[in-house]
Amino acid sequence: MSEREIMEYDVVVVGAGPAGLACAIRLKQLQPDAMVAVIEKSAEIGAHILSGAVIEPGPLDELLPGWRDKPPPVCVPVARDEFWYLTATGRRRLPTPPQQNNHGNFIVSLGALCGWLAPQAEALGVDIFPGYSASGIHFTADGAVGGVIIGDMGVSRDGTPKDTYMQGIEIHAPTTVLSEGCRGHLSKQLIKRFKLTENAQPQTYGVGMKELWRVQPGKSQPGLVQHTLGWPLDSATYGGSFIYHLDKDRIALGFVTGLDYADPEFTPFEAFQQMKHHPMVKDLLEGGEILSAGARALVEGGYQALPRAEMPGALLIGDAAGLLNVPKIKGTHQAMRSGMLAAEHLAEQSTASGFDARLKSSAIVSELHKVRNIRPGFYKGLWRGLITAAIETITAGKLPRTLTLHADHTALAKVTEYTSPDRHWGARELPPRDRLASVYFAATEHDEDQPVHLQILEPDICTSRCTQEYNNPCTRFCPASVYEMVEDADGQRLQINAANCVHCKTCDIKDPYQIINWVTPEGGSGPNYQNL
Amino acid sequence: MKILVGIKRVVDYNVRVRVLPDGSGVDTEGVKMSVNPFDEIALEEALRLREAGKASEVIVVSAGGDECQQQLRTGLAMGADRAIQIKTDGPLQPLSAARALLKVTEREQPGLVILGKQAIDDDNNQTGQMLAALWNRPQATFASEVVLDGEKATVTREVDAGLETIEVDLPAVVTVDLRLNEPRFVKLPDIMKAKRKPLDVLPLEELGVAVENDLAINTYSPPPQRQKGIMVETTEQLVQELKNRGLL
């Protein structure tokens, strides 16, 4: 194999989400001469972005004053908030928690917003490269991060080069900014290598699934923001739904489940589909059609789980740095603010060093400190969680206590030790029929003749211990039907339908043995989300 | 010898195209746009011919608004030497597109014009043949192999009956099919180089071509859904049913 070609930049940003793009834009605003590259694995900017999303406009006002005159394609001002507690057939209105008061906020498609930010970054001179995976880290001689290695393309399933083989290049830069979002695979490696979570509690996660619908004319009330708790989850499982009413008869709805659930038989996707059949939601959707669908894991650990956001030659921002605010159900403002702060730091210091202290003393982290006990309060169930949330909200997090976190993959109970509660789930009629049909709406695409990008580190466990202990939960927690246990002539085996993968990273997080390693597939592969 | 390659900006083949509820068109809001995949194959073939020493220059040409410069830049990043945008606001039906290409052909005098057999948006499959007609030159459509030999080209065509081979004198128009080649990936540094390659803008009016879209598209509708048919109980019934329908 020949020497890899090298391109040199001042800063290379991994991931063109709101954090990475805000960072690149701010850096060019402060230092027009800086050479900034943004690497993005999706074929088009925004195509791997999935979020609710109601956003606070503050960071956009700071970053791009005047943006309101040329807003992103999907952008509806929030008109009113509703917060509901659901039972299988009924509902009760709850007071909207103050963190969820969305007055002045906007419902957007975060994917479309990123697609709208990208040309503005390019206009400032940022080089954005969609369709390329940053698959590895380049380290300098002294062990610091020195840039990224772009994944090879045109490699066959067995690893041999195809006719179209193209060796990935290296992008070298004094600073690498990791904005891969939740559980990025480079961030994961670097967090481990540089022991960035040594003083933190385990990060915790949720998985969010989302569908964009076009409903019958008149059913959508543009600007209405609805959140629900309760059914279809049992009170021991953390999660809830969002229903955001957009313009043009469109509704974005989704469901988030904490990945610390214990029930090995639980299927988050099924919970989402059940939620759509609650009378309140079903009425809305009936007669409509799905435009787009997908899933993505999100960080929930908050303050206690924050990694050190710097290492020699690199820094972490956005969800890669664990900055999402769970009680607000928002991460975009945190992502953008942290990206901008990173840019300001780099413009002044030209080094990653010192960024962590700057981040930790910023409003970004103090916002998380205030709400640090709310999410772990739900470890004891929905009702005690709500009480904790009320206390922590009233005291603004000033009580001298900090609840501890547990790692999600350790939360799963063994099949012999757990009996699934009756969740009162019923038959379904609304599409999609199953996860495979849902994947169709994600328009996910991977060249099937490429190495499987879901690496099973110890395959023997799958058909032995895991089957006995957990009944192969990967076949349930994956929202895209990537994992299947197949019984054929050779006996039982795990089949990995890698081409279905929507890059949500749930498997990497929830697998109880931590033997699933998600790596980047060939650049340009993955979902092709439209307006998610 | 120069090779001219026509490329069209189209909705990416991964996008599930959806008709708007009012039937006025298809929903293109926020959808990914790409180089028409058949045109990518056309460009790949041109680049291979140049790399084999059979051509000296590869020029990509597209007709459309400034947004099609994105696809021209992709063509340049793949390896084309320069690009021409025929600037026009609205859509061009194939005859106008062929007339515009003819003007560019007259200016550039290429030995070969290569295009995709059809664009995956309107699926017309006309422009290449029309250009050949207006230019009064040979056409070799559905190409699965192109061999250049001096002043002529031998082209294998994927026709319904099999593989047909024809020989054409140059200059000629070739339209390509899927199996001709597999286009290369774009090397990242080449994206940067492409930004510095020349891209000329030729307004359609300056070429003296009038937009003549003589076919009026009235409405768009989604395709009819397949309906559930009948269930039979036995294999005998199945065979009988197929015989009744003249299928066995």
Place this chain on the structure above:
Amino acid sequence: MSKILIVAEHDGQQLNLSTAKCVSCAQKIGGDVDIAVLGQNVDGVAAQAAAIGGISRVITVSADHLEHPLAANWAPEITTLAADYSHVLAPSTTFGKDLMPRVAALAGVNQFSDVMEVLDERTFTRPIYAGNAIIKVSAAAGSLVAMTVRTASWQAAAGEGQASIEARDASHADSGHTRYVGLKSEGGERPDLQSAPMVVSGGRALGSEENFSIIYQLADKLGAGVGASRAAVDAGYVPNDMQVGQTGKIIAPDLYWAFGISGAIQHITGIKDAGTIVAVNKDAEAPIFEVADIGLVGDLFTVIPELEQLLD
């Protein structure tokens, strides 16, 4: 009233069935329908064309340089003939797709590609975006209507005609710049999956690469092409180039057999334009039955041997 000219597709011996399909489309447009048979020594083909019901006249143009359907030579002849007509039609086969746009350009009009339906004599429907949308298109009054006819949308017109046959001389000389070299029929015993009129496909239910052989056997008995679902490909039973569906081949055979295929939307996308879909599956709830024209709930390992017996 419309005067319609259909360009016959043939191989010098046999009239292609697609020509009779064009006749059905022409009859829907309404008016006088003539067929042009170009070639060299085409009396046999002309007689076949004249036998199609509802044809007024068959016009033959015979010349050495017209022996093979080279668009460069055929298009000027057709354009000259078309001067007497309001409509000129060819099938939407590789033959018609190659020829007709060249005719349309010489006549100075755009062409209607893949006409599915006739709404009136100047208004038609046709698919775009690989059939994911259908558009209604109309031509301005007065201009020649040039079209290719989507063969899958039309039945062949019946026989029993007795049209007159009129021979004309070629109006144009050999272009001189385009030469026919030869035709190689695509090899192998088994028809190509993409173009086979009948396809037999198998899914995950086959269970192994060895078991898949019963699909090949049945296909060979039927003279059908062989396909597979992605599940069968992913399981390693068959190579990827046999995959039918969204990420594989999009096919439109007259008859499609789905054995042990559940019918995920990704698979259906690849067969939505098939003429008739037959599904055999153990699972009565399998989504394939929602789109199958004929469904049979049963074990393919029982059904296929029964089928083979019945076909003997």
